[in-house]
Amino acid sequence: MFVPPANFSEQSEFPSEPSAASPAPSIASAAPIVMSSVPAEDLFGSREVAFSSNLSVFQRWLNLNTKFSGQREALISSCDGNDSKRCPLQWWHQFIAEIKRLPLRERVIRVNDTFNRVAYVTAVQNWNNPGYWETPFEFLAHGGQCQDYAIAKYLALLESGVPEDKLRFVVLRVTSRGIDHAVTVVSVDDEDLVLDNLDLDIKPAKQVRNYAPYYALNDRGWWMFAPPSTGLRREQIATSPNRVD
Numbered sequence: 001m002f003v004p005p006a007n008f009s010e011q012s013e014f015p016s017e018p019s020a021a022s023p024a025p026s027i028a029s030a031a032p033i034v035m036s037s038v039p040a041e042d043l044f045g046s047r048e049v050a051f052s053s054n055l056s057v058f059q060r061w062l063n064l065n066t067k068f069s070g071q072r073e074a075l076i077s078s079c080d081g082n083d084s085k086r087c088p089l090q091w092w093h094q095f096i097a098e099i100k101r102l103p104l105r106e107r108v109i110r111v112n113d114t115f116n117r118v119a120y121v122t123a124v125q126n127w128n129n130p131g132y133w134e135t136p137f138e139f140l141a142h143g144g145q146c147q148d149y150a151i152a153k154y155l156a157l158l159e160s161g162v163p164e165d166k167l168r169f170v171v172l173r174v175t176s177r178g179i180d181h182a183v184t185v186v187s188v189d190d191e192d193l194v195l196d197n198l199d200l201d202i203k204p205a206k207q208v209r210n211y212a213p214y215y216a217l218n219d220r221g222w223w224m225f226a227p228p229s230t231g232l233r234r235e236q237i238a239t240s241p242n243r244v245d
Helices: 059-078 088-100 104-115 123-127 136-142 146-159 234-238
Strands: 046-052 167-174 179-188 191-195 211-218 221-225
Touching: 059 088, 059 136, 088 104, 088 136, 088 146, 104 146, 104 179, 104 191, 136 146, 146 167, 146 179, 179 211
Parallel strands: none
Antiparallel strands: 046 221, 167 179, 167 211, 179 191, 211 221
């Protein structure tokens, strides 16, 4: 089995958020946006105010999926299919096969526990680029920061058969600490559960009141929430705040 680094620890330092390396596009560029005209879903107690199926404003997300597919193809030809200790693709396939057999709630726990054991390493340390989002293969090999934990959990659950509409990648404000962060949220039995590298326990989103989401996305589109009071201009919310971890 390809074993990821096991020196996970919570971090008190939060590096620049991925969008810091490039200007934040305007929400206007992400049209069409559907403003909520009926009671909207809440997430962490924040109200959903708009939805768009146009993901072009999130090029990092689109590029990540393309890069992950390309790396998978490259590893098929370069990995020894019988050596899962050295080949992240083989480890990934075995892991997905194992979790597919689990009931959904157990699967979510297994995914969260497995990836929370990966070492925390900032994008600046790994790539000299605060705006770098890692594929799961890169995350397993090098460690990563909050969005990389969230991405790996999201893609593992998706590939294991969890429907896209049950999953969201969420960028948010940790109001109690004054920092920004990213998590995966998965719906299990109509309850939103939070998969978080800062909290080893999986909690229902409705019980987490110190998180204020900026946006959530999956491959079907993105959702905007009523912004927390951070001084951000509304047009910045389409990409994310200035700092994340």
